[in-house]
Structures are given as C-alpha cells and as structure tokens.
Amino acid sequence: MTTTMFDQIFGLPVHALVVHAAVIFAPLLAALAIAYAVLPRVRHRLDWALVATALAALVSVFAAKESGERLEHRMFQGGAPEAIEVHSGLAEILLPVTALLTVVALALVWLTRARRAPGGTGPRAAVLVASAVVVILAVAVGYYAVRTGHTGATAVWGA
Template sequence: MFDQINGLPVHALVLHAAVVFVPLLALVAAVYAVMPRWRSKIGWAAVLLAIAAPVTTFVAKESGEKLYDRLKASGMTGPALEKIDTHSGFGTTTFYFTFALAVATLVMVFLTLRTTDKRLPRAADVLLAVVVLALAVVSGYYVFRTGDSGAQAVWGTTS
C-alpha cells in the first residue's frame, strides 16, 4: 500500500502534501489561537488541516520507510544510507509533533464552538493558545528539517 503506484515510490508522490499541509496547519492553528474574532471564519480550515496534515505526514513517513527498505535491499550502504537514516528520524519526529498540533487544534476548535463569542475562559484560552503556538513552531521547524535532510540525501553531495 505504501510502496509504489505505477512503479513510482509513493513517498515521492505524497511528501509534497505533507510539506504543504503541515505549515498551513501551523499557520491556521496559530491564527486561530491568537485571533478569537477570526475563529468563526477559519474554524473549518483548522479542522480540515488538523485532519489532512497528520494523515499526509503519516503516509509520507510510512512510504518513506518502504522506500528505505527497498533501497537497503538493493545494496545501498554508506553515507547515503546514513543521510536517509537522519531524514527518517526527522520524519518520525515531524509526524509526532504534527499529530500533537492537530489534537491541540481540534481541542481548541471544539471547545470554542460551544461558546457564543468563540472564547474560552481567559486562563484556558491562554493555555491552549500557548500550547498551539509552541506546537506550531516546533512542527514547522521539523517539517523544514525533514525536507532539508531529504533533499540533502537525494540531491546533496556525498562526502
């Protein structure tokens, strides 16, 4: 399922979705967290991205593991395989932080849906906003590190 489609690695086909959806989730979640007056306008986008980002990140991670297994079985060794190991570690971390951001975003959206002015009690609103903002920053950082390490593994020079 995560290996190939029409002879092409699934990883090469789906990784771009994660590269788009994770930063979009981080941005929309951050705006939702700090701009209560915009919540009614962007809540639907936050929910959709909170579903799409972790799903695409999971598929990219799983398909990357299948591609790794295929490369290793073909006899790849040395520095190239080490770069892919590093990339894989970043990919796993990206998935975990993206999943956490998605959960925190969904919690915030569903809790604010229950209020008429889309605000929670001050302490809860601030706490959730801080959690969402922190997870957004970390998710953005790790999606960048994952993408950069993958690009370096494929296109970088081997030394």
Template sequence: MLSTVFGLPTHPLVVHFVVFFIPVTVLTALVVSLWPEARRRFALWALGAATIAVLAVPLATETGEHLEARVPHSKLVEEHAELADALLPLMAALWVGLALVVAVRWYAGRATEARWTGFAMAGAIVITVVASLATGVQVVRIGHSGSKAVWHEVGSESGAGQAP
C-alpha cells in the same frame, strides 16, 4: 501500500501532501489562535487542514520505509528517517491544540456562565502555538535532510557529470 506509481517511488508523491498541508496548517493555526476574528471564521477550516495533514504523515512514513528498503543505506537516509519519526507526535499535538480551540470557542458561545473558558482558551492557544512552531521547524528539518539524502552528490566533485 503501493511502493511505486507509474514506475516512480510513491514516497515523493505522498510527501507533497505533507509538504503542502503541514505549512498551511501551521500558518492557519497561528492565525486562528492569535486573531479572534479569524478564529470565529476559520477555526473549523484550520482543523480540517490539520486532519488531512495528520492523516498524511503516516502515509508518508510508510512509503518512506518502503523506499528506504530499496535504496543503499546511508547516514543521510538514516538521519532523514529519524527526523521523520518525530513528526506524527508533533502534528498530533497541533491537531489537539486546534481541536481544543474549536471546542472551547464552541462551548463559550453556548454557556451562560463560562468564567473558566478564558483560561481554557489561553491554554488551547499556548498548546496550538507551541505545537505549530515545533511542527513547522520539524517539517523544514525533515525536508532539508531528505533533500540532502537525494541530492548530496549533485554539484560535488564525486558526483560531477552524473544525472540525478
């Protein structure tokens, strides 16, 4: 994978896909899970956004590892990398929850006797809501730690007068 694009590190460019698609996925997953009419209309769209997000996470991780090898080692960069390593399993759980919501909704619409689908949908909703909240919190933590790693000296006495 390219480590730079037009002389800029690839990681900040790729991260914007993650920063956009994960919050969109989290919000649409919560709406689709908790509002049956939205589930009927937008569940597949939410799963599509989740698919893009889950595919973007490994790209962001890989480009981040390339960038980490090129910058000075620091506790802030290490913290950012550790937090980022937890994102893919959380995003995968969110994707699975949404896939279950879509599958149970599809099956319930075609089954003649589907008493179990209410329980299955409740389970899918719980997985989706919990994974959405955990993923949303984690992406904020990762973004905050990345921002601190890049901008921690700006505005401080030791970084005064230096360009970012």
C-alpha cells in the same frame, strides 16, 4: 519483497507522490494554528479550515513517513546512508508532534465554538492554555517539517 499500500503505485514510489502533500499541509497547519490561537477575531472564519488542514496534515505526514520507510527498505535494505537516516529520524519526530498539534488544535476549535454558541460559556482559561500549547506545537511542527523536508531534498538532490 511484498508490495504494501505505502510501497508503490503504478511502479512509482508512494513516497515521491505523497511527500509533497506533507510538505504543503504541515507548515500550512502550523501557520493556521498560530493564526487561530493568536487572532481571536478571525477564529470564526478559520474553524473549518483549521480542522480540514489539521486532518490533511496528519494523514499526509503519516503517509509520507510510512512510505518513506518502505522506500528506504526497498532501496537500502537496512544500510541507508547517514543523510537518509537523519531524514528518517526527523520524520519520526514530525509525526507525533503533528498528531499532538492536531489533537490540541481540534480541542481549541471545540472550546472556542462552545464559548461562541448561544448561551455558551466555557472556561476562558482553557482557551488560553490551549492557545499557548497550539503555538508551541505549531512552531515545533513548522521547524520539523522544514528540517525533514530539507534533509530529504538534500539527500536526494545533493547540497
């Protein structure tokens, strides 16, 4: 088997190292995105925190999913236990939902910054719609991050 960048680092599975970043950044993104969407008065303080967290969450969830697939292949070579399959299936959902939240959250930051700029006018309706979509996606990211993490921990450490 060839080693890829998502397989091992110094003999350790990459998944065991990067999964912790996903477990931290995905729920943090969900919380920050909801705060940004529903608390207009604090948006100016959260702009860059939301942007940085969104990008960190997306990269870490992607790395965790890819490295998890490599670890699954290395350990089970196509015959993974059901608990691992459930965990993997949830990760398959978490990644695109995180990507969607990242895109919409970045768009919301851009829209709100454009409205705050001197002479800035922007469609208030677009901010409201983007805020609603952000809240829905953030709830989904939070749910799938917790479920994916829990099923992975249960698969490794038992009930």
